[in-house]
Amino acid sequence: VKRVLLACIVVACLSGFQDQNSRTLQELVAVEKASMDGWQKGDSGPALAVSAPDITMFHVMTRQRLEGRSAVQALYAGYSGRPLFDSYRIDAPKVQASGEMAVLTYVLVTRNAENAQKWNATQVYQRSKGVWALIHSHFSQIQQ
């Protein structure tokens, strides 16, 4: 009986972890989609809103790591007002989480007319009072 109980507890804990991880995945994919929906309209607002004050970012158009939301805002200013792509797709999203921190990775497929581009995306989030903020962002283009 003890062993059965122990096995039940282990299974319950594991499925609890599983649920927690899939909830985090859902939450973070929703955040990413809000940002990408913004970019699809040329609106940097959602992407900026989710950026933590102390965000760091590697961006293909800059040669140094960006540090802080104001640096990101300055970069985004150059992209505002025009749609970044006609459509996009978030492929194979995955979360690795521990405590209040989570790494979301996925492949972003963007499409402009007939041209598709693929990007490796690493987005690190930190949760404070139940709200996720982006603390590090790294996109790199996949050579095709």
Add this chain to the structure above:
Amino acid sequence: VKRVLLACIVVACLSGFQDQNSRTLQELVAVEKASMDGWQKGDSGPALAVSAPDITMFHVMTRQRLEGRSAVQALYAGYSGRPLFDSYRIDAPKVQASGEMAVLTYVLVTRNAENAQKWNATQVYQRSKGVWALIHSHFSQIQQ
């Protein structure tokens, strides 16, 4: 007196965080250096040893996210036995940490004869029983 005490506590806490953060930075840079020292000799051992069983990796030579240490090991097999570079430098390392998870970012400068290459590096570590393991890795080349 209360205010002075409160200020002292705040300063003590902040410097505590500071110390903790700089210790984590030192530890993770040491881990990275061990891996890079290995690559400089064509030895993938140190890089593989620090990889978590459930590591994920974006690598310039693969078109999909690698998942798990055995996938990373298979990739590394192709690089073993020959030095990856003559020398390297870890520039501007920075840590963002929360609980048992930490993101180390830096710019890796590698040199072969007179050719230098620069890479944006995002390395996510998780600590278990005091030991750091790499759970996500994303390097991308900086266009020069």
